[in-house]
Amino acid sequence: MRHIISLLMENEAGALSRVAGLFSARGYNIESLNVAPTEDPTMSRMTIVTSGSDEVIEQINKQLNKLVDVVSVMDLNDGDHIERELMLVKVHAMGEAREELKRIADIFRGRIIDVSDKTYTIELTGSGSKLDSFLQAIDHSLILETVRTGASGIGRGDRILKL
Amino acid sequence: MELTGAEITIRCLQEEGVEYVFGYPGGAVLFIYDELFKQEQVKHVLVRHEQAAVHAADGYARSTDKVGVALVTSGPGVTNAVTGIATAYMDSIPMVVISGQVPTSYIGEDAFQEVDTVGITRPCVKHNFLVKDVRDIASTMKKAFYLAKSGRPGPVLVDIPKDVSQQKAEYSYPATVNIRSYNPQTHGDIGQIKRAAQLLLEAKRPMVYAGGGVVLSDASKQLTELVRLLGVPCTNTLMGLGGYPADDKQFVGMLGMHGTYEANLGMQNCDVLLAVGARFDDRVIGNVGHFNSVPRKIIHIDIDPASISKRVKVDVPIVGDVAHVLADLLSVLNSSKQKPDAAALKDWWKQIEEWRSANSLAYKNSSEVIKPQYVIEQLHRLTHGDAFVTSDVGQHQMWAAQYYKFNHPRRWINSGGLGTMGFGLPAAMGVQLAHPGATVACVTGEGSIQMNIQELSTCKQYQLPIKIIALNNRYLGMVRQWQEFFHGNRYSHSYMDALPDFVKLAEAYGHVGILVEKPSDVEGALKEAFARKDDLVFLDFRTDMTENVYPMVPGGKGLSEVILAEDL
Numbered sequence: 137m138r139h140i141i142s143l144l145m146e147n148e149a150g151a152l153s154r155v156a157g158l159f160s161a162r163g164y165n166i167e168s169l170n171v172a173p174t175e176d177p178t179m180s181r182m183t184i185v186t187s188g189s190d191e192v193i194e195q196i197n198k199q200l201n202k203l204v205d206v207v208s209v210m211d212l213n214d215g216d217h218i219e220r221e222l223m224l225v226k227v228h229a230m231g232e233a234r235e236e237l238k239r240i241a242d243i244f245r246g247r248i249i250d251v252s253d254k255t256y257t258i259e260l261t262g263s264g265s266k267l268d269s270f271l272q273a274i275d276h277s278l279i280l281e282t283v284r285t286g287a288s289g290i291g292r293g294d295r296i297l298k299l
Numbered sequence: 300m301e302l303t304g305a306e307i308t309i310r311c312l313q314e315e316g317v318e319y320v321f322g323y324p325g326g327a328v329l330f331i332y333d334e335l336f337k338q339e340q341v342k343h344v345l346v347r348h349e350q351a352a353v354h355a356a357d358g359y360a361r362s363t364d365k366v367g368v369a370l371v372t373s374g375p376g377v378t379n380a381v382t383g384i385a386t387a388y389m390d391s392i393p394m395v396v397i398s399g400q401v402p403t404s405y406i407g408e409d410a411f412q413e414v415d416t417v418g419i420t421r422p423c424v425k426h427n428f429l430v431k432d433v434r435d436i437a438s439t440m441k442k443a444f445y446l447a448k449s450g451r452p453g454p455v456l457v458d459i460p461k462d463v464s465q466q467k468a469e470y471s472y473p474a475t476v477n478i479r480s481y482n483p484q485t486h487g488d489i490g491q492i493k494r495a496a497q498l499l500l501e502a503k504r505p506m507v508y509a510g511g512g513v514v515l516s517d518a519s520k521q522l523t524e525l526v527r528l529l530g531v532p533c534t535n536t537l538m539g540l541g542g543y544p545a546d547d548k549q550f551v552g553m554l555g556m557h558g559t560y561e562a563n564l565g566m567q568n569c570d571v572l573l574a575v576g577a578r579f580d581d582r583v584i585g586n587v588g589h590f591n592s593v594p595r596k597i598i599h600i601d602i603d604p605a606s607i608s609k610r611v612k613v614d615v616p617i618v619g620d621v622a623h624v625l626a627d628l629l630s631v632l633n634s635s636k637q638k639p640d641a642a643a644l645k646d647w648w649k650q651i652e653e654w655r656s657a658n659s660l661a662y663k664n665s666s667e668v669i670k671p672q673y674v675i676e677q678l679h680r681l682t683h684g685d686a687f688v689t690s691d692v693g694q695h696q697m698w699a700a701q702y703y704k705f706n707h708p709r710r711w712i713n714s715g716g717l718g719t720m721g722f723g724l725p726a727a728m729g730v731q732l733a734h735p736g737a738t739v740a741c742v743t744g745e746g747s748i749q750m751n752i753q754e755l756s757t758c759k760q761y762q763l764p765i766k767i768i769a770l771n772n773r774y775l776g777m778v779r780q781w782q783e784f785f786h787g788n789r790y791s792h793s794y795m796d797a798l799p800d801f802v803k804l805a806e807a808y809g810h811v812g813i814l815v816e817k818p819s820d821v822e823g824a825l826k827e828a829f830a831r832k833d834d835l836v837f838l839d840f841r842t843d844m845t846e847n848v849y850p851m852v853p854g855g856k857g858l859s860e861v862i863l864a865e866d867l
Contacts, residue, residue, distance in 0.1 A: 145480070146480060149429070150417055150421075150429070153418065153421065154421060157421055157422055161422050191608070191612070194608065195605065195609060198604050198605035199605050201604070201605075202603070202604075202605050204425070204426040204446060204478065204480060204481050205426075205480060206480055207479060207480040208480075299479060
């Protein structure tokens with residue numbers, strides 16, 4: 137089953153490689169991983185999307201907790217949570233397609249953030265499946281480039297990941 | 300007062316009460332060596348290969364409950380040390396390794412003797428640090444010792460670039476250490492402990508399975524008290540030997556691939572299993588599916604939550620320091636009105652004794668050829684079971700584990716997890732330095748001993764009177780045994796050709812060598828060796844070339860699918 141794991145870790149050189157190394161050394165899957173500093177500059181927050189049996193997910197949580205640089209770990213799937221991913225898509229936008237792409241972007245609540253005479257760059261935020269749907273909705277041959285951040289997640293309501 | 304990074308490093312070692320540093324100098328650690336030279340409190344032991352430095356620090360740590368310390372230079376100094384670090388990591392040995400690094404301005408430029416030390420060692424350390432600022436050395440060293448020793452122990456590496464060791468900073472050693480992301484749990488949950496007590500009291504066929512965690516936590520006393528209170532059989536893993544007295548009648552021997560019949564069948568057939576500081580290793584329980592095919596309740600005490608329900612799902616997990624948890628469990632049991640089920644225990648012991656009567660460690664002695672088991676039995680007898688015994692890896696290791704009955708913890712020093720050949724002799728150096736007057740025997744084979752034979756030179760320099768018990772069967776015996784059982788007797792590269800004359804070799808290093816070829820000479824040779832209190836004696840026992848280790852649970856098989864000597 138797919139799990140989204142959030143963790144706080146020390147914002148130190150090498151901390152990311154400890155997490156990435158753990159996943160490769162123990163044969164765990166990484167679907168996506170993102171990391172950036174938090175409001176506290178000494179700490180980074182990482183979101184990992186992984187998959188595995190309940191036993192494997194339990195081990196992943198324990199092994200992550202064991203890393204000295206990791207401050208706290210939360211499996212967002214243990215409760216209600218919100219998940220978002222950002223995607224930037226550069227598309228070939230000429231002739232009829234130019235209008236059509238704008239319409240579809242509007243439907244998905246995307247924004248065109250860069251325009252050239254031949255291209256649009258569309259910004260889209262949502263769950264991974266929404267981003268997938270958008271890519272399916274537009275003419276595949278028009279896609280020049282896509283970049284996705286991977287999922288970020290946060291617990292709903294009182295579920296807070298902190299020190 | 301401002302001190303250089305090198306001075307600070309040595310001051311930190313002094314503050315930590317470090318007695319010995321095992322190391323080898325080189326370019327990147329010259330400033331640190333310069334400071335070592337200027338003081339006397341921390342003694343340095345010059346090994347002949349960095350792997351040996353780490354194994355010696357490891358042996359020192361295993362036999363004392365102190366943190367072992369090794370010091371190596373950058374590049375090849377570190378890569379040579381990696382096997383030693385990984386060995387300590389697999390067996391959770393507290394250790395601090397200090398490595399030199401190229402100057403910070405050279406890092407990443409493929410400088411002379413540069414390797415990414417933090418990257419290379421990351422998967423085999425509990426934690427590591429690259430110190431880029433001289434002002435961070437003291438706090439980093441404090442953290443390193445704390446991390447190495449607390450929680451589940453392990454090796455911690457501190458990488459110090461040469462310029463950082465030269466720069467100056469104000470020095471004060473932190474009195475306390477606080478790592479916000481690291482808070483190992485020492486006391487177990489009392490509710491879980493009560494559940495465990497209840498299960499143990501209601502058990503019909505209970506069994507205690509105790510591993511290296513008991514030794515690391517110094518919990519032998521509590522374990523022994525618990526096992527006697529419950530009246531249950533107790534087995535030790537390879538790493539746990541000595542954690543429960545081997546002479547005790549409730550001890551059923553080591554379990555696992557070469558464990559006794561009664562230990563393995565007890566493990567397989569018990570209805571309540573108390574696992575203490577052990578991790579259900581593949582060499583211990585064999586095939587997981589087979590092990591799980593019998594229903595039983597499992598209680599697992601371990602300081603590392605990640606060790607619990609890793610290979611085998613357990614019913615009552617208890618995270619905490621083994622000594623604390625066992626003490627709490629004892630007090631719960633002592634205050635309980637309920638007593639263990641005496642009638643059920645009687646039946647269970649009847650079954651255990653039946654298995655025990657198979658006498659699975661029996662072997663046929665010979666007057667023609669030296670049997671390796673016989674050598675270990677004599678070693679045990681002549682040292683009154685009270686020696687420190689280190690070993691390398693292979694058949695000799697298993698025979699030492701099976702036939703040297705350890706009654707005390709920290710006497711049996713071997714590489715259980717990683718299985719590192721070449722461990723025995725350097726580990727024995729660390730043990731001997733930690734216990735100057737003690738009897739230290741290194742049980743080895745002609746294959747393993749050659750993996751760190753150069754340390755005979757170190758032993759001469761520091762006058763370490765280790766007794767090397769080489770069970771020389773002219774084969775890489777364990778490899779040969781597997782080839783005999785599972786590879787159609789095709790002895791692919793397991794014959795040790797062109798062996799040196801070990802007696803002359805020992806003499807060349809300034810030691811005493813004795814060749815023993817007849818069973819009738821075994822006792823006399825051992826006596827002579829142990830009478831030479833001040834000499835390292837290399838005993839070259841020419842043993843039976845084709846002797847195998849029994850019992851044996853073949854790899855991937857279940858604990859009851861055992862090959863006994865009599866089966867063949």
